[in-house]
Amino acid sequence: MAGNTTDPGRSVVSRVLAILDAFDVEHPRLSLSDIARRAGLSLPTTHRLVGEIAAWRGLERDDDGMYRVGLRLWEVGLLGPLHTRLREVAMPFLQSLYETTRENVHLAVRDGFDALYVEKLSGHRSVPIISRIGGRLPMHATGVGKALLAWSDEDLVDQVLRRPLERPTAYTITGPGRLRQELAATRRAGYAVTREEMTLGSCSVAVPIFGEPSRDGTGEVEAAVGIVVHTANVEPVRHVPPLQLAAEGIAARLAATRDDPCPGFLHDFAPTRRGRLWDPAAQGNGRPT
């Protein structure tokens, strides 16, 4: 964001990426001058680059002149492995968890020092919470985050504990010693619990999803699956057995489909504008049997 609007040394690619960086969940709609300011670019440069991206439909212009992220970026982004592999494999298991609980169900991975939310299922009766797909929350304050952290390398835990830790509620545990105890207790129990540590009124329970074991034993934690319930509910720990079944099922499916970049998909039409039509050879075309 440190923008020198006349920096001639920046590559065009970096300018394009700075324009995409200008958008976030707090700024989903931006004027051209907002984009220029947030990207550190001159207005003429921004105008030209935004025009090219919008022609490709990577950005969309509303009637009032504000820009939003466009359909093509959404389409391309969904080709990444978090969606095509992890989310697709996990979805039926997450759906089963939702069916049995009617509560918020989360699937998250670690990225840097954050829990990054890959899927969130919730219904009318689930307690409202701040997580969102594609959003990040601190690991030490969330159920999925604690599960990810508890089974991470000690080096990473040390790095997390050396940073200033956010304290979203009065119940958030931020003391390094106390957090280390929490993580040890989590490993012993096999699941992570939070009690109003991210949002007042909600508690969570989560378990790790392990990758394939290496020769010397256990696999690395790849993701975590969790449930967030209202504090008034009975102990969230009763959700541990279905969570563990789901985590084991997801891990087994991920291992079984290791070489398939899109295991959830049967086949697909490519975008029509590429001119690719249906391939009848890809599917039986006779009468149903």
Added chain:
Amino acid sequence: MAGNTTDPGRSVVSRVLAILDAFDVEHPRLSLSDIARRAGLSLPTTHRLVGEIAAWRGLERDDDGMYRVGLRLWEVGLLGPLHTRLREVAMPFLQSLYETTRENVHLAVRDGFDALYVEKLSGHRSVPIISRIGGRLPMHATGVGKALLAWSDEDLVDQVLRRPLERPTAYTITGPGRLRQELAATRRAGYAVTREEMTLGSCSVAVPIFGEPSRDGTGEVEAAVGIVVHTANVEPVRHVPPLQLAAEGIAARLAATRDDPCPGFLHDFAPTRRGRLWDPAAQGNGRPT
């Protein structure tokens, strides 16, 4: 894809976008030379541009040297209104539909001549089908597509019927006269039905979601919600009442949150790497009451 690998007239932006275009659901993993060929770029240019995009994490390199769409494109894409508005508003209604049916639930919009799938909920017991989030299917062969088409402008219907129509199964209706009858029957009934027209063994039923009415009456069709069931099940038409309730609920919530670009979200942490920490003022921080 018509690539002149030495075309000096192409802008850098168009080259970057051509690299993103090289990926699709049939090609989620590409080598550097695959990308160069599909984008119509020279290998040195591709190497340089892919390197810059990968440094931003818009692409990711696997251990075997193949590239995939990266985490940042997924994150940015999810800031678009199809996800932040339509999907978020619709989700609790879709989840209720899933709960009552345990079948595939779809949310789709029209884009060009395609039904573009914005959400898909399915469980272990749902019939396997080829739709996927971010994927496209032809309107005339799918339930949500027929619902979108039946309430579209006649001009659009004419354009669709003038094109060669894909015939994924022997039951797909492709004759223009017969399709017009289908669309008229759909409008009269208030819902669309398909019977093995996209995939043998599955049927679907879908209803339109209308935008806010203009002064002279009805709103335009903005999206469609549908259910896909196994052909062996009883008539899918029994799902019409819950579908209509869901469509009305989604339309009402979209209208009520018209000025909110992210109506489903409470608030959020920005990515940690931007250095933005939690704002305690955004949430009550005392003891629960």
